[in-house]
Amino acid sequence: MQYPEPIAKLIDSYTKLPGIGPKTATRLAFYTLGMNEEDVQDFSKALISAKTDLTFCSICGNITATDTDPCVICRDQSRDQSTVFVVENSRDVMAMENTRDYHGLYHVLNGVISPSAGTGPEDINLPSLIRRLSEHEEIKEVIVGTNANAEGEATAMYLARLLKPAGIAVTRLAHGLAVGSDIDYADELTLIKAVQGRTKL
Amino acid sequence: MQYPEPIAKLIDSYTKLPGIGPKTATRLAFYTLGMNEEDVQDFSKALISAKTDLTFCSICGNITATDTDPCVICRDQSRDQSTVFVVENSRDVMAMENTRDYHGLYHVLNGVISPSAGTGPEDINLPSLIRRLSEHEEIKEVIVGTNANAEGEATAMYLARLLKPAGIAVTRLAHGLAVGSDIDYADELTLIKAVQGRTKL
Numbered sequence: 001m002q003y004p005e006p007i008a009k010l011i012d013s014y015t016k017l018p019g020i021g022p023k024t025a026t027r028l029a030f031y032t033l034g035m036n037e038e039d040v041q042d043f044s045k046a047l048i049s050a051k052t053d054l055t056f057c058s059i060c061g062n063i064t065a066t067d068t069d070p071c072v073i074c075r076d077q078s079r080d081q082s083t084v085f086v087v088e089n090s091r092d093v094m095a096m097e098n099t100r101d102y103h104g105l106y107h108v109l110n111g112v113i114s115p116s117a118g119t120g121p122e123d124i125n126l127p128s129l130i131r132r133l134s135e136h137e138e139i140k141e142v143i144v145g146t147n148a149n150a151e152g153e154a155t156a157m158y159l160a161r162l163l164k165p166a167g168i169a170v171t172r173l174a175h176g177l178a179v180g181s182d183i184d185y186a187d188e189l190t191l192i193k194a195v196q197g198r199t200k201l
Numbered sequence: 202m203q204y205p206e207p208i209a210k211l212i213d214s215y216t217k218l219p220g221i222g223p224k225t226a227t228r229l230a231f232y233t234l235g236m237n238e239e240d241v242q243d244f245s246k247a248l249i250s251a252k253t254d255l256t257f258c259s260i261c262g263n264i265t266a267t268d269t270d271p272c273v274i275c276r277d278q279s280r281d282q283s284t285v286f287v288v289e290n291s292r293d294v295m296a297m298e299n300t301r302d303y304h305g306l307y308h309v310l311n312g313v314i315s316p317s318a319g320t321g322p323e324d325i326n327l328p329s330l331i332r333r334l335s336e337h338e339e340i341k342e343v344i345v346g347t348n349a350n351a352e353g354e355a356t357a358m359y360l361a362r363l364l365k366p367a368g369i370a371v372t373r374l375a376h377g378l379a380v381g382s383d384i385d386y387a388d389e390l391t392l393i394k395a396v397q398g399r400t401k402l
Binding site (some may be wrong): 001003004005006007009010012013016017018019024026027028029030031032033035037039040041042043044045046047048049050051053054063064065068089090091094097098 | 202204205206207208210211213214217218219220225227228229230231232233234236238240241242243244245246247248249250251252254255264265266269290291292295298299
């Protein structure tokens with residue numbers, strides 16, 4: 001037996017989301033039926049709006065409203081124009097901005113170099129970084145903030161090799177113990193990195 | 202810092218779904234941006250359609266397309282008209298139908314009697330069951346298929362007390378070991394019920 005078409009279609013749509021299987025999708029669909037009209041209308045509009053009213057900043061690749069390109073960060077002349085923080089996606093920008101401790105610019109790769117997935121430097125937002133660096137000589141440092149996994153490391157290595165000859169300082173986020181964590185719970189690689197990166201007191 | 206409004210709104214909508222917190226909602230929203238246009242359009246339409254094109258069957262309370270009331274099960278004269286299976290929601294109907302072993306009718310309560318939540322018999326689709334039983338004398342048995350928890354049991358007890366004097370057989374689904382399960386993993390209550398409900402070989 002099949003559910004009536006309107007709910008079957010909604011279950012189908014929910015199932016397309018990552019990490020949501022048929023059981024959860026069914027639960028969500030029935031929950032949607034019980035939601036108030038306005039919330040469902042808003043949800044429906046937000047889906048379309050997210051697809052049509054957003055774009056990637058033409059300078060840094062961060063996500064931005066279509067009517068705000070370049071993005072608010074690239075427009076902000078009060079920010080330190082000499083440092084570019086390279087990240088994998090817009091969520092990383094948000095995480096960094098929430099620290100309120102970094103005041104430079106960003107460059108969002110919207111991906112990562114991954115030989116195993118066949119993603120090369122040309123497939124991500126990297127050529128525009130090279131162009132940006134050559135056009136803006138005021139940029140003195142590139143901080144590579146890709147994730148601390150194989151792909152992130154590969155991307156960092158690639159950037160370092162490419163940019164160092166151009167006289168730009170390329171730095172990488174420190175690896176080590178998370179603040180508040182216990183040494184006996186840290187994995188071995190992290191512990192090795194923490195020792196290698198030890199600092200003078 | 203805030204995300205651009207179009208994505209912030211979408212994150213907000215996802216957060217309203219049960220079991221989805223801000224982190225997951227953000228992940229889903231960014232995933233949505235990468236989905237193809239058509240899937241997002243379908244999703245958006247399905248949300249509205251589920252709210253507008255569905256209703257509860259005027260006979261049994263099961264969910265049905267607005268243009269198919271009474272529902273397909275109530276319309277089906279080939280089904281056994283003498284048995285009504287009472288369940289809490291439409292998902293239970295689906296679970297039962299998928300067994301292909303039951304060929305009678307259903308009655309969906311769309312809720313359950315719960316003194317702790319202040320839900321009484323009048324707050325769920327129960328009065329219509331009483332009316333239905335009095336109008337259709339061909340109904341000889343009511344199988345109570347509410348969940349095997351406190352509220353489900355309370356609802357079953359209520360139905361039994363109400364319907365028995367009217368000469369209708371009221372039965373309850375068996376409690377016992379799930380097929381394929383191990384006795385040593387069964388909880389004590391289930392094991393007690395399984396012994397009480399033991400059958401002759």
